[in-house]
Amino acid sequence: MKICVTAQGPTLEAPIDPRFGRCANFIFIDPDTMKFEAIPNPGSMASGGAGIQASQFIVDRGANVVLTGHVGPNAYNALNAGGVTVYVGISGSVSDAVNQFKAGSLQSVSSPTAPAHMGMGGGRGRGRGQGRGRGS
Amino acid sequence: MIISIASGKGGTGKTSLAVNLALSLPGQIQLLDCDVDEPNVHTLLSMKNEQVKPVYTLVPEIDEQKCNQSKNCVNFCPNHAIFVGKKGINFFPELCYGCGGCILSCPNQAIKEGKRQLGVTHRGVANHGVEVVYGNLNIGEPLAVPVIKAVKEQASPNNEVTVIIDCPPGVSCPMVESVHGSDYCVLVTEPTPFGLHDLQLAVDTIRQLKIPIGVVVNRSGIGDRQVYSYCKSEQIPILLEIPHSRKIAELFAEGIPFVTKMPEWKSQFETLFQMIQERYGR
Amino acid sequence: MKELVIVSGKGGTGKTTITAALAALAPNPLIADCDVDAPNLHLLLGPEIQSTEEFIEAKVAVINPELCTGCGACEVACKFDAISPSFQVDPIMCEGCGVCFISCPADAIEMHERLSGYIYASETNYGPMAHALLLAGESNSGKLVTRVRELASNLAKKHGRKLILIDGPPGIACAAISAITGASAGLVVTEPTVPAIHDLQRVLELFQHFNMPVMVLTNKADLNIQKAQEIEEYCHQKGIPVVGELNYDPIMYKAVVAGRPIVEYAPSNMLSKGLKAIWKKVEQQLDAFQEA
Known part of the structure; x- marks a missing residue:
């Protein structure tokens, strides 16, 4: 099993970062050995699609469980499709969170806990014509 | 000739100018309302024989059976609109702007072109025989530009027709898309620090499109003289001043184009058009 | 923390002058200008910029003419009409998606970062302020709005603003959606004109779409008393609170020329008195929304 915790710093003592998609660090932990790897979130500054990007990032690294503060609807759906169990509303340090998880005192969620936030790029959308043909 | 009517600041009187101009000019006139977020041209006119057409954007249609989990689409997508997981593939349409890169990057041809509706265009004939085309973006839909393009695609190909484009406010992509391809751009402003500030932004933007610019000062008499000194120093012609008038504001409130109640303005709009046509007409 | 977003649908109804007045009336606010296309609030609040950050979000395609074989694959692939028949990239039309980059068989295309604007953290007499400027011809205003809101939220935490x-x-569309989603409530500034009422209905539907609480303020109400009444009735039917009406008074323009919020420029004017009453109602309404 591999747990992913969103954290403000790269250590087990770091406080939980309540943001999922834009958290500062992901900490991947084996709960049996408490061995961990801290990776800065490559999408922490992303303006759009951060939750989806973060979901893909942790799923690709084999996480089965996420411990965080809040997840929005896009991230929730993506994590679900990635087969990840989501636990939210967690505070304290990373090691506290993992201990609570091991003690079975956390409840997983079955719906998103943060409102939708659309950091939408001002895409031009698909161009269809090639300018206007006007006879002269 | 295609004349676009734009401004950086909202509410300076773009729509009012576009409609009054369309009602004043001789010959065949087509009025395109490219403010698809909040189209207003039709609220000042009475439209007949409206035809409605849907507007779509490109979205990927993913065949999960063919997906070999290469994740090339995920890695390509500039907006992170695709998620590939063990239990399935998720696509987030509101983040997709339809570049088609996922389709090109898929090594297994598992993605093909699909479509998603963004809004509609309306086309009809209004007062004075003016043909009106306007777009209506679906509520909650962020992507306005494809709807603007769909409005502009209905511009008359006939050079005898004068096309007037009412543009959305601002200086970013919807405004740029609306003005793009015009022969002339009229920037409407008001003589206040707000009007000046946003006029400068709009001028900087339209100059990048290399389209000639003239200014109409609306609500002249309020505010200060800085818009005039700016236009003078930048050698931008002031084509017309419309004075601040409670009567004009009250007519607008009623949804009445003021030229219909103040016919003395008709010749002023004709002169405005002649000034543009003499210099830039084809 | 509460976030109140002031919008209008239609431009020019008085959003910015009213926001400036509320900023002067609210105790200890944090102020954010999310009209990044045509920002005006700074002209009334006189921010002193404390720090500036570059907004580099988008990319732009650059074709190396020495490597380009003129095959045309990029022009076919580009959905944004950004590549000319002579294989020049029009940076204004380029979205930076990179489709041309992956279509080019000669590796002649590079994607370069582009500076699209600036984000400012400032101080004003009324409170800290987050604002931005989008450079001419740049897109991505929605993403810039998101960045301004993030900065605003960080500044609010730092300065203890609620x-x-x-x-x-x-x-x-995108910029407006980015400005409202996730906020606590909206305040729509409308006016009793046919076009503004049409736009009011659409913007109220937008709040409904995102399931967000919203209130309405009718500016320039005496331009058409009957239509002002219609707005009130419409909102009443929809269960949307109307926090007040303000009359049309060209003194608003004088305050703009003076570069000051109306409540400071003309504190004893009826508009200023009206705004004080409106602010009280807005505050009560924000509390009521929170409880509900």
Whole structure:
């Protein structure tokens, strides 16, 4: 099993970062050995699609469980499709969170806990014509 | 000739100018309302024989059976609109702007072109025989530009027709898309620090499109003289001043184009058009 | 923390002058200008910029003419009409998606970062302010709005501010959606004109779409008393609170020329008195929304 915790710093003592998609660090932990790897979130500054990007990032690294503060609807759906169990509303340090998880005192969620936030790029959308043909 | 009517600041009187101009000019006139977020041209006119057409954007249609989990689409997508997981593939349409890169990057041809509706265009004939085309973006839909393009695609190909484009406010992509391809751009402003500030932004933007610019000062008499000194120093012609008038504001409130109640303005709009046509007409 | 976003649908209804007045009336607000296309709030609040950050979000394609074989694959692939028949990239039309980059068989295309604007953290007499400027011809205003809101939220935490006042953009598309989603409530500034009422209905539907609480303020109400009444009735039917009406008074323009919020420029004017009453109602309404 591999747990992913969103954290403000790269250590087990770091406080939980309540943001999922834009958290500062992901900490991947084996709960049996408490061995961990801290990776800065490559999408922490992303303006759009951060939750989806973060979901893909942790799923690709084999996480089965996420411990965080809040997840929005896009991230929730993506994590679900990635087969990840989501636990939210967690505070304290990373090691506290993992201990609570091991003690079975956390409840997983079955719906998103943060409102939708659309950091939408001002895409031009698909161009269809090639300018206007006007006879002269 | 295609004349676009734009401004950086909202509410300076773009729509009012576009409609009054369309009602004043001789010959065949087509009025395109490219403010698809909040189209207003039709609220000042009475439209007949409206035809409605849907507007779509490109979205990927993913065949999960063919997906070999290469994740090339995920890695390509500039907006992170695709998620590939063990239990399935998720696509987030509101983040997709339809570049088609996922389709090109898929090594297994598992993605093909699909479509998603963004809004509609309306086309009809209004007062004075003016043909009106306007777009209506679906509520909650962020992507306005494809709807603007769909409005502009209905511009008359006939050079005898004068096309007037009412543009959305601002200086970013919807405004740029609306003005793009015009022969002339009229920037409407008001003589206040707000009007000046946003006029400068709009001028900087339209100059990048290399389209000639003239200014109409609306609500002249309020505010200060800085818009005039700016236009003078930048050698931008002031084509017309419309004075601040409670009567004009009250007519607008009623949804009445003021030229219909103040016919003395008709010749002023004709002169405005002649000034543009003499210099830039084809 | 509460976030109140002030929008209008239609431009020019008085969003910015009203936001500036509320910023002067609210106790300890944090102020954000999210009309990044045509920002005006700074002209009334006189921010002193404390720090500036570059907004580099998008990319732009650059074709190396020495490597380009003129095959045309990029022009076919580009959905944004950004590549000319002579294989020049028009940076204004380029979205930076990179489709041309992956289509080019000669590796002649590079994707370069582009500077699209600036984000400012400032101080004003009324509170700290987050604002931005989008450079001419740049897109991505929605993403810039998101960045301004993030900065506003960080500044609010740093300075212990409990209320963020957001001056929003006109319209209902990407920039407006980015400005309102996730906020606590909206305040729609409308006016009793046929076009503004049409736009009011659309912007109220937008709040409904995102399931967000919203209130309405009718500016320039005496331009058409009957239509002002219609607005009130419409909102009443929809269960949307109307926090007040303000009359049309060209003194608003004088305050703009003086570069000051109306409540400071003309504190004894009826508009200023009206705004004080409106602010009280807005505060009560924000509390009521929170309880519900």
